[in-house]
Each structure stands twice: as structure tokens, then as C-alpha cells.
Amino acid sequence: MSDLLIEAEKDYTGEFLKAKKVQRTKSFLKGVLFLLPSIILFSVFLFYPLFKTIYLSFFLTDSSGATTVFVGMNNFKAIFTSPLFLKSLEVTFLFVLYTVPGTVIVSLFLAVLANEKLRGIGIFRTIFSSTMGISVAAASVFWMFLFHPTIGWLNQILELFGVEAIGWLTDPDWALISVSLSTIWMNVGFTFLILLGGLQSIDSYLYESADIDGASYFYKLRRITIPMLSPTLFFVITVSFINAFQTFGQVDMLTRGGPQNETNVIVYSIYQEAFMNYQHGAASAQAIILFVIILLLTLVQFKLGERKVHYQ
Amino acid sequence: MQHVEMIDLEKSYDNQKNVLNGINLAIEEGEFFVLVGPSGSGKSTLLRMIAGLEDITGGILKINDKVVNHLRPKDRNLSMVFQNYALYPHLTVEQNILFGLHAKKVEKKEQQKRLIETAEMMGLTELLKRKPKQLSGGQRQRVALARSVVSHAPLCLMDEPLSNLDAKLRAHMRIEIRRLQKKLGLTMIYVTHDQVEAMTMGDRIMVLNDGKIQQVGDPITLYNEPANLFVASFIGSPKINLGTAVIRDHHLIIEDSIHIPITTSDIGNIIQKDDLTIGIRAEHIFHGEEDKKTHELEVINVEHLGNETLLTFEIGKELWTAKWLGQWRARVGDKVPVKISVEHMSFFDSKTTELIKPASNTAKEQEVVAI
Ligand SMILES: Nc1ncnc2c1ncn2[C@@H]1O[C@H](COP(=O)(O)OP(=O)(O)OP(=O)(O)O)[C@@H](O)[C@H]1O
Ligand SMILES: [Mg+2]
Numbered sequence: 023m024s025d026l027l028i029e030a031e032k033d034y035t036g037e038f039l040k041a042k043k044v045q046r047t048k049s050f051l052k053g054v055l056f057l058l059p060s061i062i063l064f065s066v067f068l069f070y071p072l073f074k075t076i077y078l079s080f081f082l083t084d085s086s087g088a089t090t091v092f093v094g095m096n097n098f099k100a101i102f103t104s105p106l107f108l109k110s111l112e113v114t115f116l117f118v119l120y121t122v123p124g125t126v127i128v129s130l131f132l133a134v135l136a137n138e139k140l141r142g143i144g145i146f147r148t149i150f151s152s153t154m155g156i157s158v159a160a161a162s163v164f165w166m167f168l169f170h171p172t173i174g175w176l177n178q179i180l181e182l183f184g185v186e187a188i189g190w191l192t193d194p195d196w197a198l199i200s201v202s203l204s205t206i207w208m209n210v211g212f213t214f215l216i217l218l219g220g221l222q223s224i225d226s227y228l229y230e231s232a233d234i235d236g237a238s239y240f241y242k243l244r245r246i247t248i249p250m251l252s253p254t255l256f257f258v259i260t261v262s263f264i265n266a267f268q269t270f271g272q273v274d275m276l277t278r279g280g281p282q283n284e285t286n287v288i289v290y291s292i293y294q295e296a297f298m299n300y301q302h303g304a305a306s307a308q309a310i311i312l313f314v315i316i317l318l319l320t321l322v323q324f325k326l327g328e329r330k331v332h333y334q
Numbered sequence: 335m336q337h338v339e340m341i342d343l344e345k346s347y348d349n350q351k352n353v354l355n356g357i358n359l360a361i362e363e364g365e366f367f368v369l370v371g372p373s374g375s376g377k378s379t380l381l382r383m384i385a386g387l388e389d390i391t392g393g394i395l396k397i398n399d400k401v402v403n404h405l406r407p408k409d410r411n412l413s414m415v416f417q418n419y420a421l422y423p424h425l426t427v428e429q430n431i432l433f434g435l436h437a438k439k440v441e442k443k444e445q446q447k448r449l450i451e452t453a454e455m456m457g458l459t460e461l462l463k464r465k466p467k468q469l470s471g472g473q474r475q476r477v478a479l480a481r482s483v484v485s486h487a488p489l490c491l492m493d494e495p496l497s498n499l500d501a502k503l504r505a506h507m508r509i510e511i512r513r514l515q516k517k518l519g520l521t522m523i524y525v526t527h528d529q530v531e532a533m534t535m536g537d538r539i540m541v542l543n544d545g546k547i548q549q550v551g552d553p554i555t556l557y558n559e560p561a562n563l564f565v566a567s568f569i570g571s572p573k574i575n576l577g578t579a580v581i582r583d584h585h586l587i588i589e590d591s592i593h594i595p596i597t598t599s600d601i602g603n604i605i606q607k608d609d610l611t612i613g614i615r616a617e618h619i620f621h622g623e624e625d626k627k628t629h630e631l632e633v634i635n636v637e638h639l640g641n642e643t644l645l646t647f648e649i650g651k652e653l654w655t656a657k658w659l660g661q662w663r664a665r666v667g668d669k670v671p672v673k674i675s676v677e678h679m680s681f682f683d684s685k686t687t688e689l690i691k692p693a694s695n696t697a698k699e700q701e702v703v704a705i
Contacts, residue, residue: 227420230387235434235485236408245433249424332424 072313078306085300097307107308109283110291113198117287118266120202121209125262126255128206129213134247136214137221147218154211162275165204166191169276191277194284201276201285205269213258220254221247252331260323267316288312337363337398337489337521338384344392345379345545353379354545357393361523363488366515368536369525372568376545377525378417381491384523385414397489412489413482417497419474421466421481428453428462431480452484455514472503483514490515493525508535529569533557541565559692563682566613566689572644574613575654578684581607586676588612589650592629596676609684616644618678618693619656627671633664645670 054061079097081089101107132150136143153161168176169190177187190200224247232242248255270289273279279286279294286294288308296305343357354376361367369377382388384395386407395403402410413434421430431452435445453459456476466474475495482490495511496504512535515522526532532539533553541548541556541564548568549561560566566574577588586594622628634653635646643662647654656672664670681690 225418225420227416227418228422230385230407231414231416231420231481232433232437233387233407234385234412234414235437237434237437241437245425245437246422252424 075306075309078302079310081303083300083302087300087302089303093303097303098311101304101307101311106283106286107291110286110288113283113285114267114287116198117202117205117269117285118263120199121205121266121269122259122262124202124206125209125213126259129210129217129258130255132210132214133217133221134243136218151211151215151218153208154215156208156211158208158271159275161204161208162272165200165207165272166276169200169204192281194282197277197281197284201272204272204276205266208272209262209265213262216258217251217254220251224250249332256323256327256331260320260327263323264316264320267312336360336396337365338523339396339399340393341396342393343380343383343390343395345376345383345388346391352391352545354383357547359540359547359550361521363521364519366512366522366524366535366537368532368539369523369542370527370529370532370539370568371542371548373527375542377527377542378493380542381414381493381523381525384410385412385491386410410489411487412491413485413487414491415478415482415493415495417493417495419466419478419495421474421477423466425465426462427458427464427466427469427477430466430477431458431462431484434481434485448484448486452480455483456480471498471500472507475499475507479511479514483518488519488521489523490520491523491525494527495524496526496531497528504531511535530571533569539569541568543568559689560613560680561689563611563613563687566680566682570615572616572655572657574615575619575649575652576611576613577649577652577654579610579612579681581610586612589652591650592674594628594674594676606683606690610690611682611684611687612679613682614654614674614679614693616655616657618674619654620673621656621658621662622671622673624671626673628673628675630669630671633666633668633670636662636664636666647672 078087078089080092080094081097082091082093084090136147136150156164168174171177171187171189171192174190176190180187188196190196228246228250229242232246237245268289269287270293273285273287273290274293277285279290289312292305292308292312295301295308338359338361340357340359343354343359344352345354346352357380369380371377379388383390384397386402386405386409390403394401397410397412422433425433428449432445432449435448440448449462450459453462456479458473458476458480461469461473461477466477469477475498478495482492492511496507499507508531511522511524514520524535533556536553538550538552539556540550543564549556549565551559556565556569560569560574563576567576577592579586579588581587581596584596586596588594631647631649633645634648637644637646638661641659641661643658643660643664645656645658645662645664647656677694680693682688683690
């Protein structure tokens with residue numbers, strides 16, 4: 023009798039497992055079905071090019087990009103001994119160093135200002151975020167006029183104060199700073215908007231409570247605003263970081279990597295290598311290195327950020 | 335000494351209709367003062383005006399006999415507990431409690447002393463290192479209280495601090511807050527929409543409706559002598575029984591269905607004969623023993639509360655409730671004898687809703703005992 027019972031139970035568990043398995047397969051298939059469009063898109067436009075790039079980086083190519091000779095790691099070796107590439111690496115890091123803190127600090131400042139409840143603040147919010155709607159090309163043309171050595175406003179203003187004119191885009195000491203300046207200006211719109219959104223989602227009760235406690239403006243900024251904004255700040259920093267590493271448009275428009283390769287950031291160097299020198303293999307190797315750098319730095323950021331960022 | 339005084343206080347948002355009108359009020363030092371009213375009556379607005387978080391549109395606000403209309407919140411020397419506690423989610427309990435002292439640059443030693451003292455009082459010693467989201471509702475509430483206590487401000491404002499808690503915890507916190515207030519000698523202005531909370535906690539209660547003061551007084555006075563129909567029906571649970579009434583031929587006729595003979599001694603100085611509304615509390619509709627019953631009413635609902643029984647009757651178009659001590663095995667449809675007498679009725683003018691004459695016999699059977 024008892025044996026029978028146990029047997030019956032065993033049977034049931036088996037059937038349960040089977041039913042569960044069927045259900046799991048079903049939901050897995052459903053999930054895949056939902057993911058299919060993005061899987062296809064990613065495969066075509068992301069994974070395929072990625073693997074193709076890795077593949078190419080081990081070869082020499084002809085001018086059309088077809089592989090000719092397998093050279094193994096030679097492309098990478100050549101790159102790391104090339105002073106040109108090391109220079110562009112240095113330039114890129116400097117560029118990131120200038121633009122990321124610059125963008126975040128300026129937009130944070132503007133966002134804090136624009137978050138005040140004042141009459142007509144909407145106008146300022148629109149102005150501050152408006153650079154988001156301007157294309158890199160248009161913005162570059164606009165800055166080209168500002169930077170113009172003789173008729174540019176910047177030099178005219180300097181002249182007004184009796185300062186010698188600066189070759190903004192032609193002086194090797196200034197070119198990278200000028201490009202960084204225009205990049206900060208272009209990125210501020212987007213960053214500002216995100217930060218303002220973050221600020222507005224902070225509960226006003228917290229500030230009221232702090233008011234009653236007698237906290238000063240800067241105390242509130244330091245103890246409430248910045249910590250509560252930290253997830254948004256983290257997001258904005260990560261995105262700006264990746265963007266800065268991938269900058270191309272304004273360099274191409276403003277300086278073409280010059281003067282003396284002072285603004286030859288990696289992406290521009292890749293472009294030159296591939297489409298001017300037709301060295302697709304070497305260009306691919308550079309692209310892989312850029313990818314690895316961004317990946318590693320982003321991972322480091324996440325590791326560091328985890329401890330500092332406060333999520334609700 | 336008068337701690338907080340309001341003279342003709344007014345408030346309107348964006349030049350629209352006033353949400354508060356002609357608020358005249360004086361709150362004594364060390365008093366537990368409760369502001370009660372339905373949703374949207376302007377309680378929070380009034381509290382926030384006292385705190386300095388809202389501009390005052392008109393009138394004068396005095397704290398400690400000084401006009402403070404123009405002072406910022408931090409210069410008013412008060413503390414506030416917000417309805418949603420307003421704890422800083424990124425700070426630990428300890429940092430939350432010390433936030434204000436830190437901002438005011440109170441000495442480190444003094445900070446620690448007050449922290450330990452307050453944490454002990456609130457039973458938070460074990461929780462100091464936690465973040466608010468790791469606390470239960472009641473614990474968060476205590477942190478919010480601790481934050482206001484630690485400031486040693488003599489005036490404490492609370493905006494519906496118990497509304498998020500379950501019934502049991504709420505009953506417990508009511509006692510805790512009350513005890514704390516007495517112990518520290520705080521002047522408390524406490525906002526609630528719960529009349530039970532108001533009745534059980536307040537030294538004095540102010541009933542607010544539609545931005546106007548309806549009545550100010552101690553809980554018993556509000557219960558026994560409500561100034562108008564609004565206060566009468568707002569205070570007390572179950573709700574007071576109301577019915578329109580007229581006086582004809584020495585009879586009081588309620589809702590055209592109950593006739594009660596009256597003498598001049600019953601109605602005293604009432605000269606008005608029409609447009610009356612009478613109110614009678616549920617505990618004043620007694621069970622009528624054989625010889626003493628005045629009416630027989632049909633039961634349409636019975637609620638057993640354990641030690642009390644609530645019976646509902648239909649009087650004209652009104653539903654009346656009687657509260658009888660003990661467990662009564664009445665069934666729906668039964669006709670039960672009741673005793674209703676004029677001496678327990680309050681008379682209101684139906685048109686102005688003002689009180690004409692309070693119930694003459696409350697003290698005798700209700701036994702307001704002075705200890
Ligand atoms: N910022 C505001 N702008 C315009 N009107 C407001 C504002 N705040 C409150 N009011 C209005 O003022 C009136 C009183 O609001 P208040 O918040 O004081 O009500 P309350 O008595 O606290 O209600 P509750 O019990 O629901 O909290 C309401 O009619 C509300 O719509
Ligand atoms: Mg409110």
C-alpha cells in the first residue's frame with residue numbers, strides 16, 4: 023500500500039518536471055521572439071562589424087579593404103611603436119580630461135540655476151538646452167566663425183581688452199583647447215537637460231525640512247542636491263566619457279587633426295588611416311584598442327561609482 | 335504666555351480665492367493644539383504658514399509676541415514633522431537626526447550628547463547606522479520625531495504624522511507623542527483629519543472647514559456643544575444623528591415621523607418653531623424598558639463591536655444609529671423599544687446651521703468626571 027503511494031508520488035514529480043520544462047521552453051521561445059528584431063539589428067550593425075574589425079586587424083589590406091596578407095599581431099605592434107598613434111592616444115586622453123569635467127560642471131551649474139523657481143525661468147531652460155538641437159556640423163561652422171583669427175568675435179573681444187590675438191585653431195598650444203571648448207558647448211544642452219530632470223525629481227520636502235533646520239544654500243547643495251543627483255550625474259559622466267572618446271565631427275570640421283597632430287584624436291586617426299592611407303588593417307587595430315580602452319574605463323567607472331552613487 | 339498668535343490671517347495661492355480666511359487664534363505655551371478638518375480645508379497651508387514655508391497673504395503672525403511674518407523658517411525657532419517624514423534617503427538615521435545640528439554648527443560633543451539622549455528616548459539606538467529605506471513605517475516615523483526633538487526647538491509642528499501607520503501602531507504613537515510633548519514641555523501644533531486623533535490628543539482643538547474656523551475648544555466642549563452642524567457631524571463616532579424638526583402644539587416633530595411632547599422647560603429659550611435641525615448622539619438613544627419606552631423603531635442594520643452594539647433605524651429619510659452597551663441579539667426587521675428624550679437633543683438652525691441650544695442633559699448621564 024505504502025509502496026504504491028510512493029510510486030504514485032514519484033510519477034507525479036516526473037510529470038511536474040516535464041510540464042515545467044515545457045513551460046520554460048515555451049517562455050524562452052516567446053522571449054527570443056520578442057528579442058528577435060533587436061538581435062537581428064544588433065547582429066547586422068554591431069556584432070558583424072565588430073567581428074569583421076577584429077578579423078581585419080590581423081591582416082594587411084589593399085585600398086578597397088580586401089585582405090591580402092595575414093600578419094598576426096604585427097598591426098598592433100606597429101601601432102604601439104608609432105609615435106603618431108601614441109600622440110593621438112595622448113591627445114584623446116587630454117581631450118577627455120578637458121571636456122568631461124568641463125561639460126558636467128558647466129551643465130550642473132546651469133541646471134542648478136535653472137532649477138530655481140523664478141519668473142520666466144522657462145526661457146532660460148530653453149536657451150540652455152537648445153544646443154542639443156544643433157548638429158555637430160552646424161555648431162562647428164558657428165564656432166569656426168568665432169575662432170576666426172581676424173574677424174572672429176573671440177579675437178575681437180580680446181583686442182578690446184588689449185590682449186594679443188590668439189590663433190585658436192592654428193596655434194598648437196591652443197587648438198585642442200579650442201576644440202574642447204566648442205565640444206563642451208555642444209554637449210552642454212543634452213547634459214543640462216538630463217541634470218535638470220534629475221534635480222526636479224528631488225522631493226521639495228527635503229529642502230523645506232532643511233530650511234527649517236537652518237541649512238544654508240551651499241550646505242543644502244552639498245548634503246542634499248549632489249548626493250540625490252548622484253545617479254543622474256553618474257549616467258551623465260559615463261555617457262559624456264564615451265562620447266568624448268568617440269569625438270570625430272568637430273575635429274574634422276575645425277582642425278582636421280592639425281596643427282602638428284595636436285587635435286588628432288583616435289577616431290580621427292582611425293579615419294585617416296582607413297580612408298586616406300587605405301590601411302584598413304591598421305585602422306581596425308586602432309579601433310579595437312579604442313574599444314578596449316572605453317570598455318575598461320567604463321568598467322572601472324562602474325566599480326568606483328557603485329560605492330559613491332546613491333540609488334533611491 | 336501666548337506662544338503663537340494669529341490675527342486675521344489670510345492665504346490665497348496665485349491671487350485666486352482665499353484658501354484661508356480670517357484666522358484669529360492664540361495658542362498657549364506648552365499646549366497641545368490640534369488642527370482638524372476635512373481634506374482640502376487648509377490645515378497644511380496654515381501649518382506651513384506658521385513654519386514660514388508659505389508666504390502670508392494677509393494678517394499678522396506672532397511667535398513669542400514678536401511679529402514673524404517676514405522671518406525665514408530657520409529664524410522662527412521651531413521644528414516640523416512632515417506628513418511623509420521627509421527623511422533624507424541617502425543619509426543614515428544618525429546623519430538624518432544630526433542634519434540640523436550639523437547645519438547650525440552645534441559643537442560636536444553637544445551633538446553626540448543630544449543624539450544619544452534622543453535615540454534612547456525614541457528607541458532608535460539599535461538603528462542609527464541604517465538607511466531610511468531599511469526601516470519600517472513606525473521606525474521612520476520615530477526618526478522624523480527624533481529629528482524634531484533633537485533640535486530642542488520649543489515649538490513643534492506636525493502634519494498628519496500618523497496617517498501612514500496601521501491602526502495599532504497609530505494608537506501607540508498617539509500616546510508616545512503625547513507623552514513626549516508633556517515631558518519636554520513643547521508647544522505642539524498638530525494637524526490631522528482624523529477626529530478620533532484630535533479628540534484623544536488635543537488640549538484644545540480647532541475645527542477648520544473651507545478655510546474658516548468653525549470652532550475652537552477643548553474636546554469635551556466640542557463634543558457636547560458643537561457650534562454648528564458641521565462640527566456636530568464632524569466630531570464623534572458614530573456620527574451624531576440629525577433630523578429636521580418643527581415645533582407644533584407642544585410637540586416636537588422630527589422628520590415627520592417622531593413626535594415628542596415638550597414643555598417650555600425642555601426647550602428653554604427657543605422661540606424659533608420652524609427650520610430646526612436636532613442632533614442626538616448615538617449613546618443617547620436608549621433601550622426603552624417596558625414602561626419607559628417612548629417609541630418603537632424598526633432595526634435595519636446591526637453591528638456588533640464586542641462590548642457595544644450599534645443599531646441603525648430609519649427616521650424619515652435619515653438613518654439614525656443607537657449605541658447600546660453590551661451585546662444585543664437584535665435582528666434586522668425587529669421592532670425595538672427605544673427611549674428618546676428632548677433633554678439630550680441639541681437644536682440647530684437649519685438655515686444658518688448655527689447652534690441654538692446645546693443638549694441640556696449631557697453632564698448627568700454622560701458623567702464628565704473631574705478627577
Ligand atoms: N500650491 C498650491 N497652489 C494652489 N492651491 C493650493 C496649493 N496648495 C494647496 N492649495 C489649495 O489650498 C486648499 C487647502 O489645501 P491644504 O493642503 O492646506 O489642505 P489640507 O487641509 O491640508 O488637506 P489634506 O487633509 O488633504 O492634507 C486646497 O483647496 C488646495 O487645493
Ligand atoms: Mg494636508
